[in-house]
Amino acid sequence: MDPGQLVEEAMKVKADAFTELVNEVKSLLAGEEGRVGELEVIGRLVKLPDEGEAVIVGDIHGDLKSLYHVLRDTDFMRRAQEGEPIYAVFLGDYADRGIRGPEVYYVVLKLKEMYPDRVVLLRGNHEGPSDILAMPHDLPFHIISKFGREEGVRAYKALRELWGFFFTAALVKDKVIMLHGGAPTTVRRLEDLAFAHEKHPREPILEEVLWSDPEEGITGAYPSWRGAGKLFGPDVTKRFLSVVGARALVRGHEPCPAGYKLNHEDLIMTVFSRKGPPYFNEQAAYLWVPLSAQVLSARDLEKWVRTF
Ligand SMILES: [Mn+2]
Numbered sequence: 209m210d211p212g213q214l215v216e217e218a219m220k221v222k223a224d225a226f227t228e229l230v231n232e233v234k235s236l237l238a239g240e241e242g243r244v245g246e247l248e249v250i251g252r253l254v255k256l257p258d259e260g261e262a263v264i265v266g267d268i269h270g271d272l273k274s275l276y277h278v279l280r281d282t283d284f285m286r287r288a289q290e291g292e293p294i295y296a297v298f299l300g301d302y303a304d305r306g307i308r309g310p311e312v313y314y315v316v317l318k319l320k321e322m323y324p325d326r327v328v329l330l331r332g333n334h335e336g337p338s339d340i341l342a343m344p345h346d347l348p349f350h351i352i353s354k355f356g357r358e359e360g361v362r363a364y365k366a367l368r369e370l371w372g373f374f375f376t377a378a379l380v381k382d383k384v385i386m387l388h389g390g391a392p393t394t395v396r397r398l399e400d401l402a403f404a405h406e407k408h409p410r411e412p413i414l415e416e417v418l419w420s421d422p423e424e425g426i427t428g429a430y431p432s433w434r435g436a437g438k439l440f441g442p443d444v445t446k447r448f449l450s451v452v453g454a455r456a457l458v459r460g461h462e463p464c465p466a467g468y469k470l471n472h473e474d475l476i477m478t479v480f481s482r483k484g485p486p487y488f489n490e491q492a493a494y495l496w497v498p499l500s501a502q503v504l505s506a507r508d509l510e511k512w513v514r515t516f
Contacts (some may be wrong), residue, residue, distance in 0.1 A: 213281035214318060215272060223359035226250065226314060229365040233317045233379055236324055245325025246293065251402035252376040254328050256499060260293025264386060264495040265477060266315075266460035267299065267332065270306020270350070271482035271492075275315055276483065277516055278494050286343075287488035288323040295499075296323075297378050299460035299479070300332020300388035300418070302485070303347040305486055310351050311341035313367065322353060331374035332388040332460065333418040333436070337408055338368070340436050375450075376404050376417055383503040389461045390420025391440055391448035393429050398452050416440075419460055421469040422478075442472040449475060456506040467493025467515045470506055477506035479513070491515040 209217075240249045248255040256262060263282050268275050279285060287294045288509035298316055300399075303309025320327045334342045347367075352360035377387040379398075392413040395401050404413035419437025422445065423430070429438040445457060457476045462469075467489060468479045483492045 209322075211276050211284075214279070214285070214315055215276050215311070217318070218272070218314035220430075221288060221314055223347075223355035223363055226310065226355065227359070227363045227366050229314065229317050229321065230363065230370050233320050234366070234370045234373055236320065237329075237370075238463035240324075245335050247325055248297075251399070252331075252374075252405050253398070253402035254375050254378045256295055256297075256328075256378060256380045258380055258383065258499050260295060260497065261498050262295045262297055264297045264497065266492075266494065267301035267463075268306070268311055268312050268483040269301055269334075269482045270303050270309040270347075271484060272306075272308035272311045272315070274379040274482050274492050274516070277317075279315075281516070284313075285319075285322075288326045295326050295328065295384055297328045299328060299386060299458070300330045300374070301334045301460060302332070302340065303350070304334045304345055306482065306484065307350060308348045310354050310363070328378050329374050330378060330386065330388055331371060331376060331418060334416055335371035335374055336418050337405075337414065338371070339409055341420070351495065351515055372405070376414060377401055379452060379454060380499055380503075382453055383499075384453065384456050384458055384509070385418050385449065385452050386458045388415060388459060389418050389437055389455060389474050390422060391445050392416035392420070393438065393440060393444055395448060395451055403450060409417070415482065419461075424471065442475070445472045455503050456509060458506070458509065463487040463489050465489050465491070465492070467491040468495075468513050470510070474505045477509050477513075482497055 247259045408414040423439035426441040429440040481494045493515045
């Protein structure tokens with residue numbers, strides 16, 4: 209199958225097949241622990257090897273066209289099919305604020321089903337726990353428009369259950385930590401991150417991973433204007449990177465006019481992979497990076513950024 213066929217399938221899919229796919233991927237993710245191909249799964253943290261290449265995709269927010277562009281540009285499906293060591297890491301926020309949320313879900317879940325040891329689906333704040341739902345949340349509207357009320361509600365409920373199985377973070381040891389929002393303030397060891405989902409809401413780790421944003425010129429962390437998560441300073445980033453054993457933090461969550469940006473003395477790279485309203489970024493971006501590349505800071509990733 210090629211990306212064009214997959215997108216066509218996503219447009220035509222019936223409610224039953226959609227919900228069945230969601231449930232299949234849920235079982236698949238629930239069973240991922242320990243070795244999954246070359247991946248190593250601990251709780252809801254996944255470690256990638258330091259060979260092969262990774263396509264790292266930021267927020268898509270229902271922009272099926274941009275997702276199609278990334279798949280076509282990288283030839284990800286053919287490469288994965290032929291057993292090339294290529295990985296796709298999605299940084300979360302698949303739906304809301306764009307009209308093709310259900311279709312985007314269909315595509316990424318189908319990729320996970322077809323290439324389970326090559327696709328990593330991270331959790332964004334739009335896939336958060338039910339006590340901190342992101343707004344605006346227009347996914348239910350688009351699902352019901354596509355499938356009708358009764359079957360749409362069933363499909364939506366299945367998706368809500370699926371979110372709890374998405375990964376919190378992905379790590380390439382000594383190089384890059386990938387997550388949706390920001391560096392949590394209270395992580396003392398890697399396991400705190402790996403099992404953040406079990407500690408929510410007693411501890412704020414998962415909330416901060418999904419919701420936080422880097423802020424320049426501050427020390428420590430402050431409450432966020434978003435109403436969840438924090439605004440954190442470079443000292444928090446440095447401490448977090450040393451605790452998890454990485455040199456750069458790659459995250460999505462914030463729209464960037466150029467599709468990507470650097471923060472905190474080049475320790476953080478934000479990638480935003482969607483275009484169109486309600487955002488005003490002229491370019492979108494994703495990363496296509498050899499996992500063997502030397503990474504001493506996020507600046508070393510800049511040459512692997514692809515804008516469109
Ligand atoms: Mn977000």
